[in-house]
Amino acid sequence: MVYRTAYGVTGNREDAQDILQTVFLRLLRREQAPDFPHNPKAYLYRAAVNRSLDTLKARGRRPFDSGADPREIAAPTAETIAEDHSRLYEAVASLSAASREIVILRYIHEYSDAEIATMLGKSRVAIAVSLFRSRARLRKLLEKPERQK
Secondary structure, eight states: OHHHHHHHHHOOHHHHHHHHHHHHHHHHHSSOOSSTTTOHHHHHHHHHHHHHHHHHHHHOOOOOOOOSOGGGOOSOOHHHHHHHHHHHHHHHHTSOHHHHHHHHHHHTSOOOHHHHHHHHTOOHHHHHHHHHHHHHHHHHHHHHHHHHO
């Protein structure tokens, strides 16, 4: 779960592996993390998200510029898929921390709205509304470069 979360946020396998190791090393260095005994899954998830965001901040942002005319591309290549994933990860990273957390739990870890609500101590309706708004925000963020061409 820690690796999948880190990979989902960073989009980079090497970073995800580093984050996985860092999270567990930090846990081992502490005698007892305050929230760990009560909800270890939530603690590990939160640690992975926080460390992933720190990694993204340290790496810095790269602006997206494919340099290609979309009408000239016959089929998606590994490069264009990677660029699309990069744009998606950047868009998700621009969401608020709470929205980003809900999106990751829903679409990377495939939890239901009810499961997410239980994990975060919120109502299922609040989770559904947050997902709806987050998807709308992501749609706008991902459409912007296409409009400018």
